[in-house]
Amino acid sequence: MEKYDVAIIGGGSAGLAALKQLSNLGKQAILLEAGSEIGAKNISGGILYSKKPQKGTVVNVEDVYENFLNDAPFERKITKYILHSTSKDKVYSMDLTAAHDYQSNFGYSVLLHKLNSWFAKQAIESAEKFGGGIIPGVHVKSITWNESGNAIIQTDELDEFEVKAVIAADGVNSEIADMVDARPKFTPTQLYQGVKVIVKLPEEIIEKRFGISSDEGAAHLFAGDITLNHIGGGFLYTNSDTLSVGAVYHYHSQLTNPSEPSALIDALLKNPMISEFIKDDVPIKSKIDKSLPQEEQLRVRFAMAKHIKNWNEIRSSYLSSSGRQRLIDSGKYKTDEDIKTRLDGIENQLTKLGVSFGSDYVEAEYGAKLVPDGKRCRMQKPFFKNILFVGDAAGRGVFVGPKIEGLNVGIDDGVRAANAVARAIDKNDFSANSLGEYYSKETENSPYTTDMKQIDKNYLKIFLDATKDIPKDIIGSRYGPILKMMSNERLRGIAVKFANILGYDKLLPMIESEDTYVKIPIQLAERLGNTVSSSYSPSIPSLADRIGNLSYNDDHSSHIKVLNPNSEFMKKMVTLCPAKCYTEEGGNVIIQHEGCVDCGTCSQETEWKHPRGEKGIHYKYG
Amino acid sequence: MGQLNIAVIIKLEPDFSEGNVSYNPDGTLNRAETKNTLGPHSAIAAHAAFFGKVMYGAKVSIGTMGPPMADLALQQAQQISDAEELHLYSDRLFAGADTLGTAEVLKTGIHKMKEKMDIVFSGHRASDGETGQTGPQTAWKLGFTFLGNVISYTVDMETRILRAKRLISLQGTPNIIEEIEAPLPVFISIDPTYKSSFDKVSQRLAFHKYQKEATERADNYKDYFTMFNAKELGVDETLVGLPGSPTIVYKVERVPKSTATRKAEVVDGSDPEQIKKVVAKMKEALDAMVIK
Numbered sequence: 001m002e003k004y005d006v007a008i009i010g011g012g013s014a015g016l017a018a019l020k021q022l023s024n025l026g027k028q029a030i031l032l033e034a035g036s037e038i039g040a041k042n043i044s045g046g047i048l049y050s051k052k053p054q055k056g057t058v059v060n061v062e063d064v065y066e067n068f069l070n071d072a073p074f075e076r077k078i079t080k081y082i083l084h085s086t087s088k089d090k091v092y093s094m095d096l097t098a099a100h101d102y103q104s105n106f107g108y109s110v111l112l113h114k115l116n117s118w119f120a121k122q123a124i125e126s127a128e129k130f131g132g133g134i135i136p137g138v139h140v141k142s143i144t145w146n147e148s149g150n151a152i153i154q155t156d157e158l159d160e161f162e163v164k165a166v167i168a169a170d171g172v173n174s175e176i177a178d179m180v181d182a183r184p185k186f187t188p189t190q191l192y193q194g195v196k197v198i199v200k201l202p203e204e205i206i207e208k209r210f211g212i213s214s215d216e217g218a219a220h221l222f223a224g225d226i227t228l229n230h231i232g233g234g235f236l237y238t239n240s241d242t243l244s245v246g247a248v249y250h251y252h253s254q255l256t257n258p259s260e261p262s263a264l265i266d267a268l269l270k271n272p273m274i275s276e277f278i279k280d281d282v283p284i285k286s287k288i289d290k291s292l293p294q295e296e297q298l299r300v301r302f303a304m305a306k307h308i309k310n311w312n313e314i315r316s317s318y319l320s321s322s323g324r325q326r327l328i329d330s331g332k333y334k335t336d337e338d339i340k341t342r343l344d345g346i347e348n349q350l351t352k353l354g355v356s357f358g359s360d361y362v363e364a365e366y367g368a369k370l371v372p373d374g375k376r377c378r379m380q381k382p383f384f385k386n387i388l389f390v391g392d393a394a395g396r397g398v399f400v401g402p403k404i405e406g407l408n409v410g411i412d413d414g415v416r417a418a419n420a421v422a423r424a425i426d427k428n429d430f431s432a433n434s435l436g437e438y439y440s441k442e443t444e445n446s447p448y449t450t451d452m453k454q455i456d457k458n459y460l461k462i463f464l465d466a467t468k469d470i471p472k473d474i475i476g477s478r479y480g481p482i483l484k485m486m487s488n489e490r491l492r493g494i495a496v497k498f499a500n501i502l503g504y505d506k507l508l509p510m511i512e513s514e515d516t517y518v519k520i521p522i523q524l525a526e527r528l529g530n531t532v533s534s535s536y537s538p539s540i541p542s543l544a545d546r547i548g549n550l551s552y553n554d555d556h557s558s559h560i561k562v563l564n565p566n567s568e569f570m571k572k573m574v575t576l577c578p579a580k581c582y583t584e585e586g587g588n589v590i591i592q593h594e595g596c597v598d599c600g601t602c603s604q605e606t607e608w609k610h611p612r613g614e615k616g617i618h619y620k621y622g
Numbered sequence: 623m624g625q626l627n628i629a630v631i632i633k634l635e636p637d638f639s640e641g642n643v644s645y646n647p648d649g650t651l652n653r654a655e656t657k658n659t660l661g662p663h664s665a666i667a668a669h670a671a672f673f674g675k676v677m678y679g680a681k682v683s684i685g686t687m688g689p690p691m692a693d694l695a696l697q698q699a700q701q702i703s704d705a706e707e708l709h710l711y712s713d714r715l716f717a718g719a720d721t722l723g724t725a726e727v728l729k730t731g732i733h734k735m736k737e738k739m740d741i742v743f744s745g746h747r748a749s750d751g752e753t754g755q756t757g758p759q760t761a762w763k764l765g766f767t768f769l770g771n772v773i774s775y776t777v778d779m780e781t782r783i784l785r786a787k788r789l790i791s792l793q794g795t796p797n798i799i800e801e802i803e804a805p806l807p808v809f810i811s812i813d814p815t816y817k818s819s820f821d822k823v824s825q826r827l828a829f830h831k832y833q834k835e836a837t838e839r840a841d842n843y844k845d846y847f848t849m850f851n852a853k854e855l856g857v858d859e860t861l862v863g864l865p866g867s868p869t870i871v872y873k874v875e876r877v878p879k880s881t882a883t884r885k886a887e888v889v890d891g892s893d894p895e896q897i898k899k900v901v902a903k904m905k906e907a908l909d910a911m912v913i914k
Contacts, residue, residue, distance in 0.1 A: 002822060002823050002824055004823065030823060030827070124830070124834070128831060131827075132827075133827045133830055133831065134830065135823065135826040135827065135830070136830075138826075157821075158821055158822065158823060158826065159821050159822055159823075161822075161823050294649075295645070295647065295648060295649030296647065298645060298649065299645045299646075299647060299649075302640065302641075302643060302644060302645060303644070305640050305641045306641050306642070306644065309641040
């Protein structure tokens with residue numbers, strides 16, 4: 001049997017950081033990833049922060065990857081952060097850039113497929129020096145221990161092998177946690193459900209529309225009627241030449257009053273402000289004349305496909321300064337005008353084929369994931385025997401109002417776990433008492449853990465400052481006195497102290513309510529908002545089209561097994577599954593797993609596993 | 623234990639994917655407007671060579687006969703196989719060759735490669751012509767043992783014996799897998815269902831290490847690339863191109879469409895009434911079947 005020191009399971013941002021850090025420390029490590037390549041299974045809302053907390057230290061992305069700032073394919077540095085309250089065509093906006101900048105070096109919008117692939121490239125380069133590396137397409141199915149306490153890892157794809165320590169970075173639906181019983185499955189009250197679409201939009205249109213330069217980005221948050229009465233909200237982040245438009249809702253609120261996740265996205269896209277944000281010129285194919293000979297129909301169909309493909313490629317390059325340069329460097333064009341002439345030429349040919357151009361938007365990818373709320377579900381001791389849990393797998397996400405952080409927490413955890421394992425290798429002691437307890441103490445000292453435990457009064461002040469113009473009667477009798485007390489410089493300290501004594505358990509039902517996420521924003525929009533109108537109505541794809549556009553490597557048998565086909569929970573899955581994998585027939589819920597996006601929404605009452613290696617969803621953007 | 627040397631012969635073929643392929647008004651392929659790519663069967667042969675690289679540290683060379691732009695296919699095959707030597711045999715004299723004329727060029731090219739080959743791989747056939755004979759004919763000209771429809775192989779590096787599994791599909795009989803062994807050198811025409819598999823962590827690590835190396839090499843493929851014309855290759859001009867081809871294509875005819883024997887009816891899927899009729903008909907057909 002082959003033997004290694006440490007195996008990292010899961011190639012997301014946290015697992016990759018662990019691999020890079022172990023290699024930075026000169027230790028051999030291997031990382032197993034279930035997807036056919038790194039990034040295939042990764043999806044996030046889309047902002048990666050680098051933080052500088054006042055108390056304690058965190059390890060940031062640029063500390064792990066020394067050339068991050070010069071070389072990494074992040075999208076845009078977020079320089080504008082705005083919260084919009086919506087009600088139909090009314091929008092009231094508050095600038096929260098100060099909250100975004102709070103104790104932060106930067107926040108970049110990111111697309112995880114691209115970014116994690118880059119992380120992986122750096123990590124592999126370091127890991128190879130010590131005989132380690134990344135092995136994609138491998139799904140771990142069991143971990144057992146031999147008499148010397150080493151873990152025996154069995155996978156669906158490889159011969160079993162032995163390791164001294166395991167770093168479990170297999171995400172919010174951690175199968176490792178489940179199979180060794182390290183913690184109970186997360187419950188709906190501990191989770192948020194996120195859905196997102198990637199919208200294509202050329203670079204220079206983004207910059208003009210959002211009032212940003214080529215090295216700036218904007219983040220827009222939404223609350224109010226677009227939430228369809230759920231606790232949570234919408235977001236729109238600018239990437240280089242795409243937008244991330246998504247919705248994140250408290251899973252418990254979704255379970256109480258189920259809305260289809262795709263309908264929550266649609267509610268966002270239909271909001272006139274967002275419709276205008278995502279608008280683009282698109283070619284509209286004409287129907288091919290069926291009376292033509294079949295050969296001619298085929299020729300027209302292929303010609304249209306070819307020209308539209310060319311048009312899209314050249315246009316998106318033409319509307320980007322680096323894209324134009326790339327085309328000129330390739331030698332195909334001499335000047336910008338040459339490119340424009342070519343583009344006009346294709347447009348002419350398309351017009352001749354009956355293609356017209358109009359306003360619409362272009363959706364590139366639909367996806368979903370669960371997000372752990374660290375306030376409610378972080379593992380108090382994130383280890384089991386010689387397995388250390390990091391990031392989402394340990395339930396460690398920071399969720400405080402609009403402050404949503406996960407990637408940076410995972411990276412910090414990954415480094416802490418790597419340091420703990422490196423120490424264990426040096427001491428040759430991988431026991432829970434030494435390795436596990438040390439790592440547990442290290443994560444407990446992380447400023448991110450503090451964020452999951454306590455309200456930060458300085459962060460709170462930023463909100464209070466942003467809300468000072470709001471008429472008090474909108475805030476209502478329930479929040480009025482609290483706000484008044486919090487707004488007083490002297491009383492705020494006492495109030496926050498009192499609140500922290502109460503703890504998040506008691507506070508959360510008060511802060512996270514329909515009032516704060518839905519009713520107050522609607523009032524704000526209606527009374528103070530500006531009217532926004534949209535010049536077109538976006539043609540939103542059906543869920544079937546969205547799923548049809550995703551890439552899958554089908555597995556013949558289902559990785560999810562329904563346990564109670566007629567439970568109340570499973571019946572709700574018919575609505576709540578973002579990929580509509582569930583249908584009800586004669587009182588029983590049945591699954592068709594082919595469209596599954598591995599989000600884990602149904603995991604509470606199913607036998608839930610990730611698909612075998614290389615199988616299942618393959619995100620291109622993430 | 624010596625070195626293992628592998629050659630792959632490949633072919634540049636039209637890319638039939640939508641957005642890349644063009645058709646003439648009469649429905650035939652418009653070759654000038656259609657993009658080209660490494661043939662899908664050639665790609666499988668390159669994968670099989672890469673298996674040898676990962677498992678036995680083999681040295682891989684690739685050869686192709688084609689127009690100068692066929693260097694694209696060599697680059698794509700290098701990306702798959704981590705080859706260290708790329709040969710393009712290109713000359714007007716080679717034009718109009720049938721499979722036998724092509725095999726002569728490839729044989730001469732393989733002899734021209736730096737190493738003495740232990741295994742030569744070819745694809746099963748080409749996607750733009752029923753040219754499955756090129757492989758066997760090259761094997762015959764090389765004097766190598768020919769193994770067709772190979773779905774997996776291993777090499778005993780001590781005894782220099784290759785063991786392979788062959789998939790035999792005969793109409794009307796169940797598929798069988800033959801396990802055979804042959805002393806090196808051999809010529810393998812790879813089965814379309816071939817898929818490399820690596821079962822050990824260490825093999826997977828080697829796989830990814832060489833894959834990365836392949837990408838780096840393919841980015842600088844010109845460093846590994848040599849083009850030969852007929853003279854440089856030193857071929858016998860009577861055995862290549864048109865003179866070396868006993869067969870010529872003197873006429874191309876489209877296969878006339880046979881008239882449909884089944885009666886088809888167009889149904890409007892949005893009309894529930896019409897769908898009901900379809901379901902009723904399907905039920906009727908199923909009820910008539912013996913297996914229920």
